[in-house]
Amino acid sequence: xxxxxxxxxxxxxxxxxxxxxxxxxxxxxxxxxxxxxxxxxxxxxxxxxxxxxxxxxxxxxxxxxxxxxxxxxxxxxxxxxxxxxxxxxxxxxxxxxxxxxxxxxxxxxxxxxxxxxxxxxxxxxxxxxxxxxxxxxxxxxxxxxxxxxxxxxxxxxxxxxxxxxxxxxxxxxxxxxxxxxxxxxxxxxxxxxxxxxxxxxxxxxxxxxxxxxxxxxxxxxxxxxxxxxxxxxxxxxxxxxxxxxxxxxxxxxxxxxxxxxxxxxxxxxxxxxxxxxxxxxxxxxxxxxxxxxxxxxxxxxxxxxxxxxxxxxxxxxxxxxxxxxxxxxxxxxxxxxxxxxxxxxxxxxxxxxxxxxxxxxxxxxxxxxxxxxxxxxxxxxxxxxxxxxxxxxxxxxxxxxxxxxxxxxxxxxxxxxxxxxxxxxxxxxxxxxxxxxxxxxxxxxxxxxxxxxxxxxxxxxxxxxxxxxxxxxxxxxxxxxxxxxxxxxxxxxxxxxxxxxxxxxxxxxxxxxxxxxx
Amino acid sequence: xxxxxxxxxxxxxxxxxxxxxxxxxxxxxxxxxxxxxxxxxxxxxxxxxxxxxxxxxxxxxxxxxxxxxxxxxxxxxxxxxxxxxxxxxxxxxxxxxxxxxxxxxxxxxxxxxxxxxxxxxxxxxxxxxxxxxxxxxxxxxxxxxxxxxxxxxxxxxxxxxxxxxxxxxxxxxxxxxxxxxxxxxxxxxxxxxxxxxxxxxxxxxxxxxxxxxxxxxxxxxxxxxxxxxxxxxxxxxxxxxx
Numbered sequence: 073x074x075x076x077x078x079x080x081x082x083x084x085x086x087x088x089x090x091x092x093x094x095x096x097x098x099x100x101x102x103x104x105x106x107x108x109x110x111x112x113x114x115x116x117x118x119x120x121x122x123x124x125x126x127x128x129x130x131x132x133x134x135x136x137x138x139x140x141x142x143x144x145x146x147x148x149x150x151x152x153x154x155x156x157x158x159x160x161x162x163x164x165x166x167x168x169x170x171x172x173x174x175x176x177x178x179x180x181x182x183x184x185x186x187x188x189x190x191x192x193x194x195x196x197x198x199x200x201x202x203x204x205x206x207x208x209x210x211x212x213x214x215x216x217x218x219x220x221x222x223x224x225x226x227x228x229x230x231x232x233x234x235x236x237x238x239x240x241x242x243x244x245x246x247x248x249x250x251x252x253x254x255x256x257x258x259x260x261x262x263x264x265x266x267x268x269x270x271x272x273x274x275x276x277x278x279x280x281x282x283x284x285x286x287x288x289x290x291x292x293x294x295x296x297x298x299x300x301x302x303x304x305x306x307x308x309x310x311x312x313x314x315x316x317x318x319x320x321x322x323x324x325x326x327x328x329x330x331x332x333x334x335x336x337x338x339x340x341x342x343x344x345x346x347x348x349x350x351x352x353x354x355x356x357x358x359x360x361x362x363x364x365x366x367x368x369x370x371x372x373x374x375x376x377x378x379x380x381x382x383x384x385x386x387x388x389x390x391x392x393x394x395x396x397x398x399x400x401x402x403x404x405x406x407x408x409x410x411x412x413x414x415x416x417x418x419x420x421x422x423x424x425x426x427x428x429x430x431x432x433x434x435x436x437x438x439x440x441x442x443x444x445x446x447x448x449x450x451x452x453x454x455x456x457x458x459x460x461x462x463x464x465x466x467x468x469x470x471x472x473x474x475x476x477x478x479x480x481x482x483x484x485x486x487x488x489x490x491x492x493x494x495x496x497x498x499x500x501x502x503x504x505x506x507x508x509x510x511x512x513x514x515x516x517x518x519x520x521x522x523x524x525x526x527x528x529x530x531x532x533x534x535x536x537x538x539x540x541x542x543x544x545x546x547x548x549x550x551x552x553x554x555x556x557x558x559x560x561x562x563x564x565x566x567x568x569x570x571x572x573x574x575x576x577x578x579x580x581x582x583x584x585x586x587x588x589x590x
Numbered sequence: 591x592x593x594x595x596x597x598x599x600x601x602x603x604x605x606x607x608x609x610x611x612x613x614x615x616x617x618x619x620x621x622x623x624x625x626x627x628x629x630x631x632x633x634x635x636x637x638x639x640x641x642x643x644x645x646x647x648x649x650x651x652x653x654x655x656x657x658x659x660x661x662x663x664x665x666x667x668x669x670x671x672x673x674x675x676x677x678x679x680x681x682x683x684x685x686x687x688x689x690x691x692x693x694x695x696x697x698x699x700x701x702x703x704x705x706x707x708x709x710x711x712x713x714x715x716x717x718x719x720x721x722x723x724x725x726x727x728x729x730x731x732x733x734x735x736x737x738x739x740x741x742x743x744x745x746x747x748x749x750x751x752x753x754x755x756x757x758x759x760x761x762x763x764x765x766x767x768x769x770x771x772x773x774x775x776x777x778x779x780x781x782x783x784x785x786x787x788x789x790x791x792x793x794x795x796x797x798x799x800x801x802x803x804x805x806x807x808x809x810x811x812x813x814x815x816x817x818x819x820x821x822x823x824x825x826x827x828x829x830x831x832x
Contacts, residue, residue: 357686
């Protein structure tokens with residue numbers, strides 16, 4: 073146990089900049105403060121959102137469903153998020169070779185890695201379970217045992233979804249290792265699994281078509297995460313037994329997972345670390361421009377990073393999937409399904425911001441400089457202007473957006489009957505948002521780079537530029553909608569106005585960023 | 591060729607290099623010697639434009655690395671002690687990438703890649719991914735990419751680490767060829783025997799301060815470089831022979 077704790081402590085010190093915080097005058101402190109602010113803002117947002125959700129359940133007389141609802145939603149969120157980074161933490165990180173050479177059992181390494189991932193997921197679970205629990209306790213006639221068991225269960229909620237996500241990760245690692253282009257195959261498997269989870273969520277939401285709101289909600293909740301049934305009260309099966317059983321199940325599930333994985337941990341790690349067997353015999357020596365050489369390199373760097381494509385490609389892939397779904401379903405069907413009466417007008421107004429929101433989710437520029445890692449010396453010592461380097465990274469981000477843009481805008485134009493101003497908005501607004509988020513992402517990464525990462529996951533998912541650019545992106549998405557809802561601004565001109573302002577801001581930030589040294 | 595004048599570098603409040611001055615002339619093979627943590631890599635990284643610095647000046651052929659970094663970098667090539675190359679590229683792709691950044695024409699790069707690839711016995715491996723290379727193969731790829739644009743000034747950080755005896759011999763031969771064509775070489779090393787035989791000039795740095803510099807024979811006198819180095823490690827007096 074002591075060895076597991078030592079391993080966790082080192083990972084925490086490496087992941088959270090504890091030493092940098094202690095060191096007076098460390099340059100990273102401003103970046104740490106901004107990151108902390110971003111994380112706290114997100115946490116407060118989720119906390120308030122879950123309090124409102126729990127209170128809504130109380131208002132409709134379904135307060136007894138709060139524990140099951142919070143367990144279900146938090147488990148689903150943990151499962152979904154863990155898929156995006158489990159392989160980055162559990163297998164193939166840079167410290168693995170050192171760890172495997174030390175006198176530590178494989179099960180201790182896997183436990184420490186898993187517990188580290190658990191700590192991150194525990195915080196996610198806490199954002200759901202704690203506010204829900206507070207509202208539940210304040211609005212129900214509960215005994216002490218129920219309350220103690222609920223708050224104890226918060227510790228165990230992340231275990232099963234994490235084990236499931238990690239198992240999915242293992243399947244991806246093993247299956248893709250049989251292929252020559254293992255990165256591409258791993259991405260296809262990953263997106264397929266995310267698609268399956270998305271399908272389960274949508275099916276769960278559709279399953280509760282009942283007259284009683286209580287039955288409908290409980291069907292939806294258990295459809296999303298069947299184990300949440302243990303948090304529901306039945307006449308012959310009191311909740312405290314269910315929660316107790318849930319805790320025991322979580323421990324047993326985790327124990328079996330750790331034991332099974334540790335048996336083949338070395339092999340799994342080798343498979344994850346095995347580099348592609350690809351070789352290129354077309355050895356062209358043709359000269360290309362500096363920009364194009366950097367662009368090609370940058371595109372290769374992005375596409376060869378499983379973590380980068382999985383996380384930063386998600387928004388654009390969702391946009392393409394939604395667009396194709398939109399193409400093959402009639403407007404009438406979509407209107408009936410969504411409950412919106414004038415669906416043509418509604419989508420004509422909001423399609424630009426929907427497309428823009430997917431671009432905000434896909435911002436590889438926000439970690440593209442950090443992704444250079446230990447290779448950064450190559451760019452730093454080469455005779456290239458900072459502007460050219462930044463342009464190549466911006467171009468990769470815009471290329472990614474362009475794929476989604478062409479598909480979605482074309483389909484929207486074909487399917488919807490739009491007037492001229494709506495068409496102009498559809499064409500211009502996503503472009504402005506795309507440029508804005510790309511420039512903000514690259515400028516934040518330029519200002520706060522991290523080249524000393526152990527796993528790509530650290531910069532792709534949890535770095536300050538990624539978190540802050542996401543918050544800025546969400547804020548600029550919400551602004552025109554809020555102006556429309558609360559101040560009754562006409563949506564299309566507002567979108568166009570905000571988009572043009574963002575374009576001007578992006579221009580200013582770009583010029584300023586190009587002046588910085590690399 | 592390379593003029594370092596009163597160069598100082600701080601990490602936070604800690605001064606890691608203090609008032610360092612070195613002059614490398616065309617035709618020089620200049621060895622930069624010091625214990626671990628003495629400030630060699632910091633100095634080299636400032637010379638090639640990776641590190642910014644607080645005091646002093648560094649010029650390449652009269653151009654300041656601070657004011658005109660692109661012009662300076664065009665004239666030199668840098669090979670770090672641990673060549674972290676783009677692992678997703680093949681050796682050919684990486685060398686061509688560097689050649690593109692240095693705007694080397696198609697004909698010239700073809701001829702040089704062939705020549706140095708054959709010389710370092712890397713031609714048949716260059717189609718493979720860099721991720722599959724050993725340390726020595728990466729080092730040889732980094733050397734070929736450095737030579738593909740014929741730099742006037744070669745900056746090398748511990749160049750002989752990880753190279754096999756044949757590659758070491760070839761690198762030394764290429765270093766001689768480079769300076770005989772009017773170029774200059776500035777490199778750090780721990781291998782004192784190599785420095786003694788290869789370098790016409792040396793500089794010894796200890797705790798960020800230059801404690802000896804000048805012509806190798808004059809600096810070490812009648813002693814071996816190893817004996818001299820061990821003596822100056824214990825004795826901090828300045829032994830500048832210039």
